[in-house]
Amino acid sequence: MKCTDLTGEFEVLILPAPESEVSGGYTSDLLSDVMAHARQNDALITIQSHKNTVAVAALVGMSAIILCNSRPVPDDMAEAAAQEDINLFRTPDNQFETSCRLRRLLDA
Amino acid sequence: MDIVALGSGNPPLLILELLIRLKVREVMSTHLITATRRDTLRRIQNIMKEMRITGVPIVEHRRLFGLVSIDDIINALENGTIEEPAEKHMSTHMVVLDENMPLSLAISYFRKFSFGRFPVLNKDNEITGILTSRDINVALLHELTLELDRMETRTVTDLKTDDLHMFKVYHVGKYDFENAGKASTDIKRFLKNRGVAASIIRRVAVAAYELEMNQVVHSDGGTITCRIEPAYTEIIAQDTGPGIDNVDEAMKEGITTANEWIQSMGFGAGMGLPNAKRVANEFHIESSREEGTKVRVLIRLNEQKEGG
Numbered sequence: 302m303k304c305t306d307l308t309g310e311f312e313v314l315i316l317p318a319p320e321s322e323v324s325g326g327y328t329s330d331l332l333s334d335v336m337a338h339a340r341q342n343d344a345l346i347t348i349q350s351h352k353n354t355v356a357v358a359a360l361v362g363m364s365a366i367i368l369c370n371s372r373p374v375p376d377d378m379a380e381a382a383a384q385e386d387i388n389l390f391r392t393p394d395n396q397f398e399t400s401c402r403l404r405r406l407l408d409a
Numbered sequence: 410m411d412i413v414a415l416g417s418g419n420p421p422l423l424i425l426e427l428l429i430r431l432k433v434r435e436v437m438s439t440h441l442i443t444a445t446r447r448d449t450l451r452r453i454q455n456i457m458k459e460m461r462i463t464g465v466p467i468v469e470h471r472r473l474f475g476l477v478s479i480d481d482i483i484n485a486l487e488n489g490t491i492e493e494p495a496e497k498h499m500s501t502h503m504v505v506l507d508e509n510m511p512l513s514l515a516i517s518y519f520r521k522f523s524f525g526r527f528p529v530l531n532k533d534n535e536i537t538g539i540l541t542s543r544d545i546n547v548a549l550l551h552e553l554t555l556e557l558d559r560m561e562t563r564t565v566t567d568l569k570t571d572d573l574h575m576f577k578v579y580h581v582g583k584y585d586f587e588n589a590g591k592a593s594t595d596i597k598r599f600l601k602n603r604g605v606a607a608s609i610i611r612r613v614a615v616a617a618y619e620l621e622m623n624q625v626v627h628s629d630g631g632t633i634t635c636r637i638e639p640a641y642t643e644i645i646a647q648d649t650g651p652g653i654d655n656v657d658e659a660m661k662e663g664i665t666t667a668n669e670w671i672q673s674m675g676f677g678a679g680m681g682l683p684n685a686k687r688v689a690n691e692f693h694i695e696s697s698r699e700e701g702t703k704v705r706v707l708i709r710l711n712e713q714k715e716g717g
Contacts, residue, residue, distance in 0.1 A: 330675050331675055331678040331680070332622075332674075332675040332676055332678075333619065333622075333675075333676065333678045333679075333680035333681055333684055334678060334680060335675075336615050336618060336619065336680075336684055337615070337680060337684045337687070341607065341611070347675070349674065349675040351586075351674060352586075352587075353586055353589055353590060353674065353675070353676075354675065356589065356590030356593075356594065356618070357590075357618070359594065360590070360593055360594065360597060360611075360614040360615070360618050361611060361614065361615070362607065362611065377587075385594075
């Protein structure tokens with residue numbers, strides 16, 4: 302699945318790499334945990350809306366971040382995402398609901 | 410007190426940039442000392458004396474009604490009206506700032522009007538802070554210090570960079586979340602551009618990032634020294650303190666000394682050192698109160714490892 306396929310499901314904040322592959326998801330608010338366990342091309346489901354999240358996602362090769370609970374997004378996070386080619390989405394749902402929605406999209 | 414005046418002379422570009430980038434709400438004092446309309450000027454005079462301030466906004470339910478300045482108090486003392494309520498003598502012709510205004514615009518207000526302070530309102534017309542020239546000076550000094558740190562981080566010692574050879578020293582600042590990840594990103598990019606396997610790069614990136622974050626979160630600052638050779642990547646993280654009391658404990662997953670603020674950002678889960686060790690082929694740590702902490706990680710570029 303491509304990141305463009307997420308655009309119908311979640312609010313698009315910035316889409317610098319629409320063709321990036323999403324092959325799974327990782328749900329966590331602990332960035333060290335993300336570093337340790339997320340896989341390449343996962344989408345990161347989290348409430349951590351700051352630019353360090355982008356750095357972590359980029360370092361482990363994730364393709365997208367989905368911010369839950371309508372978290373406000375600082376400008377420098379969006380800028381970092383644009384720079385690192387990380388697609389940034391947002392949703393009013395919590396992490397559990399968002400994970401379920403991503404699972405359904407991946408299975409569809 | 411003097412503040413940077415836009416348009417008079419040529420303020421350095423960096424300061425201009427800061428003035429345009431910073432918003433009033435990032436600079437103002439949010440700890441508000443206020444009085445109500447019914448408070449007497451005597452009471453307000455005492456507040457000024459105790460809190461060492463020269464102006465008190467008159468506020469009820471976050472709504473701003475007026476401002477009593479030290480001039481109003483002096484007038485009241487002269488006219489014998491010091492026991493009267495604030496609402497009779499407060500200034501109601503006020504110039505207020507929008508909290509989302511850039512600082513450059515706010516500064517022009519200081520020049521245009523002869524007030525020492527401006528109340529700051531949000532879009533719902535509620536008072537959210539007060540801005541004095543002191544706030545501006547403090548904020549500029551703070552930002553300039555950060556900027557200096559940043560410039561230091563950018564001045565990377567680049568001794569040798571050809572095919573798969575690199576030697577670089579990155580400076581890492583305490584609590585510098587702004588630049589956190591720069592060293593690891595740079596190292597990762599270097600390896601990626603030279604076609605090193607993704608799984609190996611990922612291990613290097615994890616180790617570099619964890620050591621870098623450890624310095625940001627826990628140390629007084631330090632350096633990340635990275636040496637890349639065709640056979641391996643070596644990362645040495647050396648900080649200037651305060652040292653780890655119990656290294657064995659620090660190596661356990663879930664043990665952390667990070668404070669709540671750091672944890673709320675998703676760091677300080679007590680996984681940094683274990684993560685770095687897990688991805689490394691060689692891992693060594695030493696720490697003392699006197700020398701700070703030194704971690705050496707070596708990752709061989711031609712050898713896969715579980716947990717990458």
